[in-house]
Amino acid sequence: MIITRPRDWARIRANLDEIGAKKVFIMGCGECATMSHTGGQPEVLQAKVALEQQGREVTGWSVGDVACHSGGQRLEVRKHHGEIESADAVLVLACGAGVQTMADAVDKPVFPGLESVFLGNVVRHGQFEERCQMCGDCVLDRTAGICPVTTCPKGLLNGPCGGMWMGKCEVLTDRECVHVRIRRRLAEQGRAKTAAPLPPKDYSKKLKPGQLDLRDRALGHEKADTGTGSDS
Numbered sequence: 001m002i003i004t005r006p007r008d009w010a011r012i013r014a015n016l017d018e019i020g021a022k023k024v025f026i027m028g029c030g031e032c033a034t035m036s037h038t039g040g041q042p043e044v045l046q047a048k049v050a051l052e053q054q055g056r057e058v059t060g061w062s063v064g065d066v067a068c069h070s071g072g073q074r075l076e077v078r079k080h081h082g083e084i085e086s087a088d089a090v091l092v093l094a095c096g097a098g099v100q101t102m103a104d105a106v107d108k109p110v111f112p113g114l115e116s117v118f119l120g121n122v123v124r125h126g127q128f129e130e131r132c133q134m135c136g137d138c139v140l141d142r143t144a145g146i147c148p149v150t151t152c153p154k155g156l157l158n159g160p161c162g163g164m165w166m167g168k169c170e171v172l173t174d175r176e177c178v179h180v181r182i183r184r185r186l187a188e189q190g191r192a193k194t195a196a197p198l199p200p201k202d203y204s205k206k207l208k209p210g211q212l213d214l215r216d217r218a219l220g221h222e223k224a225d226t227g228t229g230s231d232s
């Protein structure tokens, strides 16, 4: 899921002041932002209070199913047509994808109410960890299911680095070095001897912007999910 955190209210306020927005509609997200406790109903209602304390009118609010779903978002916009029409701006408590979906769906200035920070594993309720940066060229088959790109703070494919000390990471000193974990797990699985160093990653496989059309797959065209972007 996409992990978000609240955006600095001073920036939101500045965005609204810049266009002289007195009336605001608030859109949340019923999926990731609800799970992150940043854009569900409680947070939308908190934002409503905050805006009202600034002297603005909240014309309405909604928490649809998934803010980044174009069809679902358009449906939500239709349900709240009048409330959105009477607003000067829309504040979206969702990830950047959700903000852009809303910006495509309405003819109003749309502003982000959250910061999108990472693709997160749910470790337990309310606790998330970044395990994958969606590089488009996965090495987990060679690293015993532990991603060095994401979980090594330096993103080293072949480690440990010179700063590793007694098996601990030099950056996140309370954690074991990722490469120590990888080597141990490979050894436990009897794969240590066959584990050759990984070649430099081909970041051209990273799609920017990512696109996938499953209809192309049905027709046997795989080009849609092989990247052509660059990492510059």
Ligand code: SF4
Residues within 6 Å of the ligand: 131, 132, 133, 134, 135, 136, 137, 138, 139, 140, 147, 148, 149, 150
């Ligand atoms: S190697 Fe790439 S795709 Fe695989 S887990 Fe790491 S970041 Fe994600």
Ligand code: SF4
Residues within 6 Å of the ligand: 151, 152, 153, 154, 155, 156, 159, 160, 161, 162, 163, 164, 165, 168, 169, 170, 171, 172, 176, 177, 178, 179
């Ligand atoms: S000690 Fe290990 S995990 Fe930490 S930065 Fe160096 S190689 Fe990466």
